[in-house]
Amino acid sequence: MSTSTRLAGVAAFLLAVFVLVPWAIAASGRWDFYYTLTSVALLSIASAGVWLTFYIGRINIGQGAYALVGGYVSAILMTKAGFSFWLTLPLAGLFCAGLSVLIGLPILRLRGVYFAMVTLVLTEVARLSALALPVTNGAKGITSIPLPGEVSLFGLTLIPDFATLANPKLAFYLVAALLMVLCFAALYRIVNSRLGHLCRSLQQNEELSASIGVNTAYLRVLAYSISSFFGGIAGAMFVAISQSIYPSSFQVADSVNFMLNCFLGGLGYVFGPMLGTLLLYFGWDLLFTTGRFQLLIYSSLLIVLMLVLPNGILSLLDRKGGRR
Protein backbone atom coordinates (compact mmCIF):
# COMPACT_ATOMS: atom_id res chain seq x y z
CA MET A 1 0.00 0.00 0.00
CA SER A 2 1.40 3.38 -0.94
CA THR A 3 2.19 6.10 1.56
CA SER A 4 -0.47 8.48 0.25
CA THR A 5 -3.35 6.03 0.64
CA ARG A 6 -2.12 5.14 4.11
CA LEU A 7 -2.01 8.84 5.06
CA ALA A 8 -5.48 9.32 3.64
CA GLY A 9 -6.72 6.39 5.69
CA VAL A 10 -5.21 7.79 8.88
CA ALA A 11 -6.69 11.23 8.14
CA ALA A 12 -10.11 9.71 7.53
CA PHE A 13 -9.88 7.78 10.77
CA LEU A 14 -8.87 10.85 12.78
CA LEU A 15 -11.65 12.87 11.16
CA ALA A 16 -14.18 10.19 12.02
CA VAL A 17 -13.04 9.88 15.65
CA PHE A 18 -12.64 13.55 16.51
CA VAL A 19 -15.19 15.30 14.27
CA LEU A 20 -17.79 12.94 12.86
CA VAL A 21 -18.55 11.00 16.04
CA PRO A 22 -19.11 14.08 18.26
CA TRP A 23 -21.15 15.65 15.47
CA ALA A 24 -23.27 12.54 14.97
CA ILE A 25 -23.87 12.22 18.72
CA ALA A 26 -24.80 15.89 19.02
CA ALA A 27 -27.15 15.53 16.05
CA SER A 28 -28.85 12.36 17.30
CA GLY A 29 -28.85 13.34 20.98
CA ARG A 30 -27.61 9.89 22.09
CA TRP A 31 -25.23 11.22 24.74
CA ASP A 32 -24.92 7.76 26.33
CA PHE A 33 -22.87 6.66 23.31
CA TYR A 34 -20.03 8.80 24.62
CA TYR A 35 -19.63 6.53 27.60
CA THR A 36 -19.69 3.42 25.40
CA LEU A 37 -17.17 4.85 22.95
CA THR A 38 -14.90 6.07 25.74
CA SER A 39 -14.93 2.58 27.21
CA VAL A 40 -14.16 1.09 23.81
CA ALA A 41 -11.22 3.46 23.38
CA LEU A 42 -9.77 2.61 26.80
CA LEU A 43 -10.37 -1.13 26.54
CA SER A 44 -8.73 -1.14 23.13
CA ILE A 45 -5.63 0.46 24.69
CA ALA A 46 -5.42 -2.40 27.18
CA SER A 47 -6.08 -4.88 24.37
CA ALA A 48 -3.29 -3.29 22.34
CA GLY A 49 -0.97 -4.22 25.18
CA VAL A 50 -2.18 -7.81 25.08
CA TRP A 51 -1.68 -7.80 21.34
CA LEU A 52 1.96 -6.80 21.76
CA THR A 53 2.58 -9.81 24.01
CA PHE A 54 0.92 -11.97 21.36
CA TYR A 55 3.40 -10.46 18.96
CA ILE A 56 6.30 -11.98 20.87
CA GLY A 57 4.45 -15.29 20.93
CA ARG A 58 2.99 -15.18 24.45
CA ILE A 59 -0.67 -15.50 25.36
CA ASN A 60 -1.34 -12.82 27.95
CA ILE A 61 -4.46 -13.21 30.08
CA GLY A 62 -3.13 -10.96 32.83
CA GLN A 63 -3.86 -7.50 31.50
CA GLY A 64 -6.69 -7.05 33.98
CA ALA A 65 -4.10 -7.20 36.78
CA TYR A 66 -2.18 -4.25 35.37
CA ALA A 67 -5.34 -2.28 34.64
CA LEU A 68 -6.34 -2.80 38.27
CA VAL A 69 -2.89 -1.85 39.57
CA GLY A 70 -2.82 1.23 37.35
CA GLY A 71 -6.24 2.25 38.56
CA TYR A 72 -5.28 1.84 42.21
CA VAL A 73 -1.99 3.72 41.77
CA SER A 74 -3.82 6.63 40.21
CA ALA A 75 -6.62 6.56 42.79
CA ILE A 76 -4.26 6.35 45.79
CA LEU A 77 -1.98 9.10 44.50
CA MET A 78 -4.96 11.37 43.91
CA THR A 79 -6.82 10.77 47.17
CA LYS A 80 -3.96 10.20 49.60
CA ALA A 81 -1.11 12.29 48.17
CA GLY A 82 -3.16 14.94 46.38
CA PHE A 83 -1.51 14.50 42.99
CA SER A 84 -3.12 15.91 39.86
CA PHE A 85 -4.75 13.28 37.66
CA TRP A 86 -2.65 14.24 34.67
CA LEU A 87 0.48 13.43 36.64
CA THR A 88 -0.86 10.13 37.95
CA LEU A 89 -1.72 8.91 34.45
CA PRO A 90 1.88 8.44 33.29
CA LEU A 91 2.94 7.46 36.82
CA ALA A 92 0.38 4.65 36.85
CA GLY A 93 1.69 3.44 33.50
CA LEU A 94 5.30 3.61 34.66
CA PHE A 95 4.50 1.84 37.92
CA CYS A 96 2.86 -0.99 35.98
CA ALA A 97 5.81 -1.16 33.59
CA GLY A 98 8.20 -1.40 36.53
CA LEU A 99 6.07 -4.00 38.24
CA SER A 100 5.83 -6.03 35.05
CA VAL A 101 9.63 -6.11 34.77
CA LEU A 102 9.81 -7.65 38.24
CA ILE A 103 7.03 -10.13 37.51
CA GLY A 104 8.03 -10.68 33.92
CA LEU A 105 11.65 -11.65 34.58
CA PRO A 106 10.69 -15.00 36.09
CA ILE A 107 7.41 -15.75 34.33
CA LEU A 108 8.47 -14.78 30.80
CA ARG A 109 10.65 -17.86 30.81
CA LEU A 110 7.41 -19.81 30.52
CA ARG A 111 5.79 -20.41 27.17
CA GLY A 112 2.54 -21.41 25.59
CA VAL A 113 -0.25 -22.38 27.91
CA TYR A 114 2.04 -22.19 30.93
CA PHE A 115 2.45 -18.46 30.43
CA ALA A 116 -1.25 -18.09 29.70
CA MET A 117 -2.19 -19.85 32.91
CA VAL A 118 0.30 -17.92 35.05
CA THR A 119 -0.98 -14.60 33.75
CA LEU A 120 -4.54 -15.72 34.40
CA VAL A 121 -3.54 -16.49 37.98
CA LEU A 122 -1.87 -13.07 38.12
CA THR A 123 -5.22 -11.39 37.54
CA GLU A 124 -6.60 -13.27 40.50
CA VAL A 125 -3.54 -12.31 42.58
CA ALA A 126 -4.13 -8.64 41.82
CA ARG A 127 -7.76 -8.87 42.92
CA LEU A 128 -6.89 -10.71 46.13
CA SER A 129 -4.06 -8.26 46.89
CA ALA A 130 -6.44 -5.35 46.43
CA LEU A 131 -8.75 -7.03 48.94
CA ALA A 132 -6.00 -7.77 51.46
CA LEU A 133 -3.70 -4.72 51.37
CA PRO A 134 -4.55 -1.95 53.87
CA VAL A 135 -3.79 0.91 51.45
CA THR A 136 -6.49 -0.17 48.97
CA ASN A 137 -9.32 0.00 51.50
CA GLY A 138 -10.36 -3.62 50.92
CA ALA A 139 -13.68 -4.58 49.37
CA LYS A 140 -15.11 -1.09 49.97
CA GLY A 141 -12.75 0.29 47.36
CA ILE A 142 -11.80 3.92 46.87
CA THR A 143 -14.69 6.19 45.98
CA SER A 144 -15.36 9.89 45.34
CA ILE A 145 -12.12 10.41 43.48
CA PRO A 146 -11.94 13.99 42.16
CA LEU A 147 -12.39 14.71 38.46
CA PRO A 148 -9.25 15.65 36.51
CA GLY A 149 -8.17 19.18 37.41
CA GLU A 150 -6.92 21.95 35.20
CA VAL A 151 -3.47 22.06 33.66
CA SER A 152 -1.94 25.43 32.91
CA LEU A 153 1.45 26.50 31.65
CA PHE A 154 2.58 30.09 32.33
CA GLY A 155 -0.96 31.12 33.16
CA LEU A 156 -2.29 29.66 29.92
CA THR A 157 -4.96 27.02 30.47
CA LEU A 158 -4.08 23.93 28.44
CA ILE A 159 -6.71 21.59 29.87
CA PRO A 160 -9.68 23.06 31.74
CA ASP A 161 -10.88 21.69 35.06
CA PHE A 162 -13.26 18.82 34.24
CA ALA A 163 -15.56 19.70 37.12
CA THR A 164 -16.35 23.11 35.60
CA LEU A 165 -17.05 21.75 32.11
CA ALA A 166 -20.59 21.80 30.79
CA ASN A 167 -20.08 18.43 29.12
CA PRO A 168 -17.43 16.27 30.83
CA LYS A 169 -18.56 13.24 28.81
CA LEU A 170 -17.34 14.82 25.60
CA ALA A 171 -14.09 15.84 27.28
CA PHE A 172 -13.50 12.29 28.54
CA TYR A 173 -14.28 10.91 25.12
CA LEU A 174 -11.79 13.23 23.47
CA VAL A 175 -9.07 12.42 26.00
CA ALA A 176 -9.65 8.68 25.70
CA ALA A 177 -9.73 8.81 21.91
CA LEU A 178 -6.55 10.86 21.87
CA LEU A 179 -4.87 8.35 24.17
CA MET A 180 -6.02 5.51 21.94
CA VAL A 181 -4.68 7.19 18.81
CA LEU A 182 -1.34 7.84 20.51
CA CYS A 183 -1.08 4.26 21.78
CA PHE A 184 -1.88 2.71 18.43
CA ALA A 185 0.51 5.09 16.67
CA ALA A 186 3.20 3.99 19.12
CA LEU A 187 2.28 0.35 18.59
CA TYR A 188 2.37 0.74 14.82
CA ARG A 189 5.74 2.42 15.07
CA ILE A 190 7.08 -0.37 17.29
CA VAL A 191 5.84 -3.13 15.01
CA ASN A 192 7.32 -1.52 11.92
CA SER A 193 10.71 -0.87 13.46
CA ARG A 194 13.76 -2.99 14.08
CA LEU A 195 12.27 -3.85 17.48
CA GLY A 196 9.14 -5.14 15.77
CA HIS A 197 11.10 -7.38 13.42
CA LEU A 198 13.04 -8.78 16.36
CA CYS A 199 9.76 -9.42 18.20
CA ARG A 200 8.45 -11.26 15.16
CA SER A 201 11.53 -13.47 15.18
CA LEU A 202 10.73 -14.32 18.80
CA GLN A 203 7.19 -15.25 17.83
CA GLN A 204 8.40 -17.62 15.15
CA ASN A 205 11.27 -19.37 16.89
CA GLU A 206 12.84 -18.20 20.09
CA GLU A 207 15.82 -20.58 20.06
CA LEU A 208 16.70 -19.70 16.51
CA SER A 209 16.62 -15.96 17.11
CA ALA A 210 18.66 -16.39 20.30
CA SER A 211 21.20 -18.40 18.37
CA ILE A 212 21.77 -15.60 15.88
CA GLY A 213 22.40 -13.13 18.66
CA VAL A 214 19.03 -11.60 19.52
CA ASN A 215 18.82 -10.76 23.22
CA THR A 216 15.54 -12.60 23.72
CA ALA A 217 15.35 -12.21 27.50
CA TYR A 218 15.67 -8.42 27.24
CA LEU A 219 13.26 -8.14 24.32
CA ARG A 220 10.44 -10.10 25.88
CA VAL A 221 10.68 -8.17 29.15
CA LEU A 222 10.68 -4.93 27.15
CA ALA A 223 7.63 -5.94 25.13
CA TYR A 224 5.85 -7.13 28.27
CA SER A 225 6.54 -3.88 30.12
CA ILE A 226 5.24 -1.79 27.21
CA SER A 227 2.16 -3.99 27.23
CA SER A 228 1.68 -3.43 30.96
CA PHE A 229 2.22 0.31 30.53
CA PHE A 230 -0.79 0.34 28.19
CA GLY A 231 -2.79 -1.66 30.73
CA GLY A 232 -1.84 0.76 33.51
CA ILE A 233 -2.87 3.95 31.73
CA ALA A 234 -6.13 2.37 30.57
CA GLY A 235 -6.90 1.43 34.18
CA ALA A 236 -5.98 4.88 35.49
CA MET A 237 -8.16 6.59 32.92
CA PHE A 238 -11.08 4.34 33.82
CA VAL A 239 -10.75 5.38 37.43
CA ALA A 240 -10.93 9.05 36.44
CA ILE A 241 -14.16 8.43 34.55
CA SER A 242 -15.96 6.24 37.06
CA GLN A 243 -14.44 8.21 40.00
CA SER A 244 -14.18 4.98 41.94
CA ILE A 245 -12.29 1.70 41.98
CA TYR A 246 -13.00 -1.65 43.61
CA PRO A 247 -11.06 -4.93 43.69
CA SER A 248 -13.64 -6.27 41.27
CA SER A 249 -13.25 -3.40 38.78
CA PHE A 250 -10.99 -5.57 36.63
CA GLN A 251 -11.17 -9.30 37.07
CA VAL A 252 -10.58 -12.54 35.22
CA ALA A 253 -13.47 -11.96 32.85
CA ASP A 254 -11.94 -8.63 31.79
CA SER A 255 -8.54 -10.21 31.25
CA VAL A 256 -10.14 -12.88 29.09
CA ASN A 257 -12.05 -10.21 27.17
CA PHE A 258 -8.85 -8.29 26.41
CA MET A 259 -7.48 -11.48 24.91
CA LEU A 260 -10.68 -12.16 22.97
CA ASN A 261 -10.58 -8.65 21.49
CA CYS A 262 -7.17 -9.42 20.01
CA PHE A 263 -8.26 -12.79 18.64
CA LEU A 264 -11.42 -11.41 17.15
CA GLY A 265 -9.72 -8.53 15.38
CA GLY A 266 -6.89 -10.70 14.14
CA LEU A 267 -3.49 -11.35 15.64
CA GLY A 268 -1.59 -10.37 12.52
CA TYR A 269 -2.87 -6.81 12.37
CA VAL A 270 -1.97 -3.80 14.51
CA PHE A 271 -5.51 -2.45 14.39
CA GLY A 272 -7.04 -5.83 15.17
CA PRO A 273 -7.48 -5.13 18.89
CA MET A 274 -9.27 -1.84 18.16
CA LEU A 275 -11.76 -3.43 15.81
CA GLY A 276 -12.19 -6.44 18.08
CA THR A 277 -12.94 -4.25 21.10
CA LEU A 278 -15.40 -2.13 19.15
CA LEU A 279 -17.30 -5.16 17.88
CA LEU A 280 -17.32 -7.12 21.12
CA TYR A 281 -18.29 -4.16 23.31
CA PHE A 282 -20.94 -2.84 20.94
CA GLY A 283 -22.22 -6.32 20.22
CA TRP A 284 -22.68 -6.94 23.93
CA ASP A 285 -24.41 -3.58 24.38
CA LEU A 286 -26.74 -4.05 21.43
CA LEU A 287 -27.75 -7.51 22.64
CA PHE A 288 -28.89 -5.95 25.93
CA THR A 289 -32.41 -5.73 24.52
CA THR A 290 -32.59 -9.53 24.26
CA GLY A 291 -32.68 -9.73 28.06
CA ARG A 292 -31.85 -13.11 29.51
CA PHE A 293 -30.77 -14.54 26.18
CA GLN A 294 -28.00 -11.91 25.91
CA LEU A 295 -25.17 -14.20 26.99
CA LEU A 296 -26.48 -17.12 24.95
CA ILE A 297 -26.65 -15.15 21.71
CA TYR A 298 -23.35 -13.39 22.37
CA SER A 299 -21.44 -16.60 23.03
CA SER A 300 -23.07 -18.38 20.09
CA LEU A 301 -22.00 -15.53 17.83
CA LEU A 302 -18.46 -15.79 19.20
CA ILE A 303 -18.36 -19.51 18.47
CA VAL A 304 -19.81 -19.10 14.98
CA LEU A 305 -17.38 -16.30 14.21
CA MET A 306 -14.54 -18.53 15.33
CA LEU A 307 -15.76 -21.34 13.08
CA VAL A 308 -16.10 -19.08 10.05
CA LEU A 309 -13.09 -16.81 10.58
CA PRO A 310 -10.62 -18.60 12.87
CA ASN A 311 -7.89 -16.05 12.11
CA GLY A 312 -9.79 -12.92 13.05
CA ILE A 313 -12.00 -10.51 11.18
CA LEU A 314 -9.16 -8.63 9.53
CA SER A 315 -8.06 -11.88 7.89
CA LEU A 316 -10.82 -11.11 5.39
CA LEU A 317 -8.37 -8.60 3.93
CA ASP A 318 -5.91 -11.39 3.24
CA ARG A 319 -7.93 -12.66 0.32
CA LYS A 320 -7.65 -9.30 -1.40
CA GLY A 321 -3.92 -9.19 -1.87
CA GLY A 322 -2.61 -9.96 1.61
CA ARG A 323 -2.25 -6.52 3.21
CA ARG A 324 -0.58 -6.50 6.56
Next chain:
Amino acid sequence: MEQILVNGLYLGAQYALIALGLTLIFSLMNVLNFAHGQMYVLGGFVTYTIVSQLGLPFIVGLIGSAVTLAVVGAMIEKFLFRPVIRRSHREESTMLLAAGIAFFLDAVILLLFGEKQRGVPKIINGVFNWDFRIIMPYDRILIGVLAIAMIAAFILFMQYSRAGRAMRALAQDRVAAQLMGVDVDRYSMIGFALGAMLAGLVGGLLVTITGVNLGMGGPTSIKAFMMIMIGGAGVISGAIAGGFILGMMESIGLTVLAAYGDITYLVIFASLMVFLAIRPQGLMGKPWG
Protein backbone atom coordinates in the same frame (compact mmCIF):
# COMPACT_ATOMS: atom_id res chain seq x y z
CA MET B 1 -2.87 -31.61 62.83
CA GLU B 2 -4.39 -34.95 61.81
CA GLN B 3 -7.59 -33.10 61.02
CA ILE B 4 -5.77 -30.75 58.65
CA LEU B 5 -4.14 -33.65 56.83
CA VAL B 6 -7.41 -35.52 56.42
CA ASN B 7 -9.15 -32.38 55.12
CA GLY B 8 -6.28 -31.87 52.69
CA LEU B 9 -6.52 -35.43 51.43
CA TYR B 10 -10.25 -35.13 50.92
CA LEU B 11 -9.93 -31.82 49.03
CA GLY B 12 -6.96 -33.12 47.08
CA ALA B 13 -8.87 -36.15 45.81
CA GLN B 14 -11.57 -33.88 44.35
CA TYR B 15 -9.06 -31.48 42.89
CA ALA B 16 -6.98 -34.24 41.34
CA LEU B 17 -10.04 -35.57 39.56
CA ILE B 18 -10.79 -32.14 38.06
CA ALA B 19 -7.18 -31.63 37.02
CA LEU B 20 -7.04 -35.08 35.40
CA GLY B 21 -9.76 -34.17 32.91
CA LEU B 22 -8.14 -30.86 32.05
CA THR B 23 -4.70 -32.35 31.61
CA LEU B 24 -6.07 -35.19 29.47
CA ILE B 25 -7.69 -32.74 27.05
CA PHE B 26 -4.58 -30.61 27.03
CA SER B 27 -2.19 -33.47 26.33
CA LEU B 28 -4.29 -34.88 23.50
CA MET B 29 -5.22 -31.72 21.62
CA ASN B 30 -3.02 -28.97 23.03
CA VAL B 31 -6.21 -27.13 23.96
CA LEU B 32 -6.50 -25.25 27.23
CA ASN B 33 -10.09 -25.98 28.11
CA PHE B 34 -11.42 -22.75 29.62
CA ALA B 35 -14.84 -24.33 29.88
CA HIS B 36 -13.70 -27.03 32.30
CA GLY B 37 -15.15 -25.27 35.33
CA GLN B 38 -18.45 -24.78 33.51
CA MET B 39 -18.54 -28.47 32.63
CA TYR B 40 -18.06 -29.23 36.31
CA VAL B 41 -20.97 -26.95 37.22
CA LEU B 42 -23.13 -28.54 34.54
CA GLY B 43 -22.37 -31.98 35.98
CA GLY B 44 -23.41 -30.77 39.42
CA PHE B 45 -26.70 -29.43 38.11
CA VAL B 46 -27.49 -32.62 36.23
CA THR B 47 -27.02 -34.66 39.40
CA TYR B 48 -29.11 -32.14 41.34
CA THR B 49 -31.94 -32.39 38.82
CA ILE B 50 -31.94 -36.18 38.83
CA VAL B 51 -31.61 -36.62 42.59
CA SER B 52 -33.59 -33.71 44.05
CA GLN B 53 -36.19 -33.06 41.38
CA LEU B 54 -36.84 -36.54 40.02
CA GLY B 55 -36.13 -38.29 43.32
CA LEU B 56 -33.91 -41.01 41.85
CA PRO B 57 -30.99 -42.54 43.80
CA PHE B 58 -27.67 -40.69 43.91
CA ILE B 59 -25.81 -43.23 41.82
CA VAL B 60 -28.24 -42.66 38.93
CA GLY B 61 -27.53 -38.95 39.16
CA LEU B 62 -23.80 -39.58 39.04
CA ILE B 63 -24.13 -41.79 35.97
CA GLY B 64 -26.46 -39.23 34.41
CA SER B 65 -23.86 -36.48 34.91
CA ALA B 66 -21.12 -38.64 33.44
CA VAL B 67 -23.13 -39.57 30.35
CA THR B 68 -24.41 -36.03 29.73
CA LEU B 69 -20.97 -34.48 29.98
CA ALA B 70 -19.36 -37.20 27.86
CA VAL B 71 -21.88 -36.50 25.10
CA VAL B 72 -21.42 -32.73 25.43
CA GLY B 73 -17.63 -33.13 25.33
CA ALA B 74 -17.72 -35.37 22.27
CA MET B 75 -19.99 -32.93 20.43
CA ILE B 76 -17.78 -29.97 21.31
CA GLU B 77 -14.70 -31.75 20.01
CA LYS B 78 -16.28 -33.03 16.82
CA PHE B 79 -18.16 -29.94 15.71
CA LEU B 80 -16.17 -27.07 17.22
CA PHE B 81 -12.56 -27.79 18.06
CA ARG B 82 -11.77 -30.08 15.16
CA PRO B 83 -12.72 -27.68 12.34
CA VAL B 84 -11.11 -24.68 14.07
CA ILE B 85 -7.83 -26.50 14.74
CA ARG B 86 -7.74 -27.60 11.13
CA ARG B 87 -8.23 -24.13 9.68
CA SER B 88 -6.54 -21.64 11.95
CA HIS B 89 -3.00 -20.35 11.47
CA ARG B 90 -2.11 -20.23 15.13
CA GLU B 91 -3.08 -22.93 17.56
CA GLU B 92 -3.84 -20.29 20.22
CA SER B 93 -7.04 -19.53 18.30
CA THR B 94 -8.62 -22.45 20.12
CA MET B 95 -8.49 -20.35 23.29
CA LEU B 96 -11.05 -17.94 21.89
CA LEU B 97 -13.23 -20.89 21.03
CA ALA B 98 -12.77 -22.40 24.49
CA ALA B 99 -13.64 -19.08 26.14
CA GLY B 100 -16.68 -18.77 23.87
CA ILE B 101 -17.79 -22.24 24.91
CA ALA B 102 -17.31 -21.29 28.56
CA PHE B 103 -19.64 -18.29 28.09
CA PHE B 104 -22.06 -20.47 26.14
CA LEU B 105 -22.24 -23.13 28.85
CA ASP B 106 -22.70 -20.39 31.46
CA ALA B 107 -25.64 -19.05 29.46
CA VAL B 108 -27.15 -22.51 29.01
CA ILE B 109 -26.82 -23.29 32.72
CA LEU B 110 -28.39 -19.93 33.59
CA LEU B 111 -31.36 -20.56 31.32
CA LEU B 112 -31.91 -24.20 32.28
CA PHE B 113 -31.17 -24.20 36.00
CA GLY B 114 -31.31 -20.57 37.14
CA GLU B 115 -28.84 -18.75 39.30
CA LYS B 116 -29.72 -20.14 42.73
CA GLN B 117 -27.40 -22.21 44.89
CA ARG B 118 -28.54 -25.83 44.65
CA GLY B 119 -27.73 -28.91 46.69
CA VAL B 120 -28.97 -32.43 47.29
CA PRO B 121 -29.79 -34.00 50.66
CA LYS B 122 -27.00 -35.83 52.47
CA ILE B 123 -26.49 -39.35 51.16
CA ILE B 124 -25.39 -40.76 54.53
CA ASN B 125 -25.88 -39.20 57.92
CA GLY B 126 -23.53 -39.30 60.86
CA VAL B 127 -20.06 -38.08 61.68
CA PHE B 128 -16.91 -40.09 62.09
CA ASN B 129 -15.18 -39.02 65.29
CA TRP B 130 -11.86 -40.41 66.42
CA ASP B 131 -11.24 -39.05 69.90
CA PHE B 132 -11.90 -35.49 68.68
CA ARG B 133 -8.64 -35.63 66.75
CA ILE B 134 -10.26 -36.41 63.41
CA ILE B 135 -13.84 -35.36 62.85
CA MET B 136 -15.24 -36.08 59.43
CA PRO B 137 -18.84 -36.52 58.26
CA TYR B 138 -19.41 -39.94 56.73
CA ASP B 139 -20.64 -38.50 53.45
CA ARG B 140 -17.35 -36.65 52.98
CA ILE B 141 -15.45 -39.85 53.59
CA LEU B 142 -17.62 -41.65 51.04
CA ILE B 143 -17.08 -38.91 48.43
CA GLY B 144 -13.34 -38.88 49.09
CA VAL B 145 -13.12 -42.66 48.73
CA LEU B 146 -15.23 -42.57 45.56
CA ALA B 147 -12.96 -39.89 44.09
CA ILE B 148 -9.83 -41.90 44.86
CA ALA B 149 -11.44 -45.01 43.37
CA MET B 150 -12.22 -43.08 40.21
CA ILE B 151 -8.66 -41.82 39.96
CA ALA B 152 -7.43 -45.39 40.29
CA ALA B 153 -9.90 -46.60 37.66
CA PHE B 154 -8.80 -43.82 35.32
CA ILE B 155 -5.12 -44.70 35.71
CA LEU B 156 -5.85 -48.39 35.09
CA PHE B 157 -7.90 -47.48 32.03
CA MET B 158 -5.12 -45.31 30.61
CA GLN B 159 -2.45 -47.94 31.39
CA TYR B 160 -4.04 -51.16 30.24
CA SER B 161 -6.97 -50.62 27.91
CA ARG B 162 -6.62 -50.34 24.15
CA ALA B 163 -8.19 -46.86 24.08
CA GLY B 164 -5.95 -45.71 26.93
CA ARG B 165 -2.83 -46.87 25.14
CA ALA B 166 -3.96 -45.13 21.96
CA MET B 167 -4.52 -41.88 23.85
CA ARG B 168 -1.14 -42.05 25.52
CA ALA B 169 0.45 -42.60 22.14
CA LEU B 170 -1.44 -39.56 20.79
CA ALA B 171 -0.22 -37.43 23.68
CA GLN B 172 3.39 -38.46 23.08
CA ASP B 173 3.50 -37.83 19.35
CA ARG B 174 0.46 -37.21 17.21
CA VAL B 175 2.06 -37.91 13.85
CA ALA B 176 3.84 -41.06 14.98
CA ALA B 177 0.61 -42.36 16.50
CA GLN B 178 -1.18 -41.74 13.23
CA LEU B 179 1.54 -43.59 11.31
CA MET B 180 1.15 -46.56 13.62
CA GLY B 181 -2.49 -46.77 12.63
CA VAL B 182 -4.18 -44.98 15.54
CA ASP B 183 -7.43 -43.35 14.48
CA VAL B 184 -6.46 -39.85 15.61
CA ASP B 185 -9.85 -38.20 15.12
CA ARG B 186 -11.71 -40.94 16.96
CA TYR B 187 -9.40 -40.99 19.96
CA SER B 188 -9.29 -37.19 20.19
CA MET B 189 -13.04 -37.27 20.48
CA ILE B 190 -12.99 -40.07 23.06
CA GLY B 191 -10.32 -38.23 25.03
CA PHE B 192 -12.27 -34.98 25.07
CA ALA B 193 -15.42 -36.85 26.09
CA LEU B 194 -13.51 -38.60 28.87
CA GLY B 195 -12.07 -35.32 30.14
CA ALA B 196 -15.48 -33.66 30.15
CA MET B 197 -16.94 -36.73 31.84
CA LEU B 198 -14.43 -36.48 34.69
CA ALA B 199 -15.41 -32.84 35.21
CA GLY B 200 -19.06 -33.86 35.29
CA LEU B 201 -18.38 -36.66 37.77
CA VAL B 202 -16.63 -34.32 40.20
CA GLY B 203 -19.55 -31.93 39.86
CA GLY B 204 -21.93 -34.76 40.68
CA LEU B 205 -19.84 -35.83 43.68
CA LEU B 206 -19.42 -32.37 45.16
CA VAL B 207 -23.01 -31.28 44.75
CA THR B 208 -23.78 -33.50 47.75
CA ILE B 209 -21.44 -31.52 49.98
CA THR B 210 -20.81 -27.97 48.83
CA GLY B 211 -23.80 -27.63 46.51
CA VAL B 212 -23.44 -25.97 43.16
CA ASN B 213 -24.11 -22.55 41.70
CA LEU B 214 -23.57 -20.71 38.46
CA GLY B 215 -20.62 -18.63 39.65
CA MET B 216 -18.45 -21.62 40.54
CA GLY B 217 -17.27 -22.29 36.99
CA GLY B 218 -14.59 -19.64 36.55
CA PRO B 219 -12.87 -20.07 39.94
CA THR B 220 -12.87 -23.86 39.45
CA SER B 221 -11.13 -23.46 36.10
CA ILE B 222 -8.50 -21.26 37.70
CA LYS B 223 -7.88 -23.80 40.46
CA ALA B 224 -7.59 -26.55 37.87
CA PHE B 225 -5.08 -24.47 35.90
CA MET B 226 -3.02 -24.01 39.06
CA MET B 227 -3.02 -27.72 39.73
CA ILE B 228 -1.73 -28.64 36.31
CA MET B 229 0.86 -25.89 36.56
CA ILE B 230 2.13 -27.32 39.83
CA GLY B 231 2.29 -30.84 38.47
CA GLY B 232 3.13 -30.12 34.87
CA ALA B 233 0.65 -29.82 32.01
CA GLY B 234 -0.23 -32.91 30.04
CA VAL B 235 1.13 -35.42 32.55
CA ILE B 236 -1.30 -37.62 34.44
CA SER B 237 0.88 -38.16 37.49
CA GLY B 238 1.49 -34.40 37.57
CA ALA B 239 -2.22 -33.61 37.64
CA ILE B 240 -2.75 -35.99 40.56
CA ALA B 241 0.24 -34.59 42.44
CA GLY B 242 -0.89 -31.02 41.72
CA GLY B 243 -4.39 -31.74 42.96
CA PHE B 244 -3.22 -33.23 46.24
CA ILE B 245 -0.62 -30.51 46.78
CA LEU B 246 -3.17 -27.73 46.24
CA GLY B 247 -5.65 -29.49 48.51
CA MET B 248 -3.04 -29.77 51.27
CA MET B 249 -1.90 -26.18 50.85
CA GLU B 250 -5.47 -24.93 51.04
CA SER B 251 -6.22 -27.01 54.11
CA ILE B 252 -3.03 -26.00 55.93
CA GLY B 253 -3.27 -22.38 54.81
CA LEU B 254 -6.85 -21.96 55.99
CA THR B 255 -5.82 -23.14 59.46
CA VAL B 256 -2.43 -21.52 59.88
CA LEU B 257 -3.07 -18.22 58.15
CA ALA B 258 -6.58 -17.68 59.51
CA ALA B 259 -5.19 -15.19 62.03
CA TYR B 260 -3.95 -12.88 59.27
CA GLY B 261 -7.25 -12.62 57.42
CA ASP B 262 -8.25 -14.04 54.08
CA ILE B 263 -4.83 -14.34 52.51
CA THR B 264 -4.50 -18.12 51.98
CA TYR B 265 -4.92 -17.89 48.23
CA LEU B 266 -2.66 -14.88 47.95
CA VAL B 267 0.11 -16.87 49.64
CA ILE B 268 -0.56 -19.91 47.44
CA PHE B 269 -0.44 -17.80 44.28
CA ALA B 270 2.73 -16.02 45.33
CA SER B 271 4.49 -19.28 46.17
CA LEU B 272 3.33 -20.71 42.84
CA MET B 273 5.00 -17.81 41.02
CA VAL B 274 8.25 -18.40 42.90
CA PHE B 275 8.03 -22.13 42.26
CA LEU B 276 7.46 -21.63 38.54
CA ALA B 277 10.39 -19.25 38.35
CA ILE B 278 12.59 -22.08 39.57
CA ARG B 279 10.91 -24.93 37.74
CA PRO B 280 8.89 -23.60 34.79
CA GLN B 281 7.60 -26.98 33.61
CA GLY B 282 6.11 -27.96 36.97
CA LEU B 283 6.98 -31.03 38.98
CA MET B 284 6.73 -33.69 36.31
CA GLY B 285 6.06 -31.86 33.07
CA LYS B 286 8.09 -31.94 29.92
CA PRO B 287 9.78 -28.60 29.21
CA TRP B 288 7.38 -26.34 27.24
CA GLY B 289 4.54 -28.87 27.49
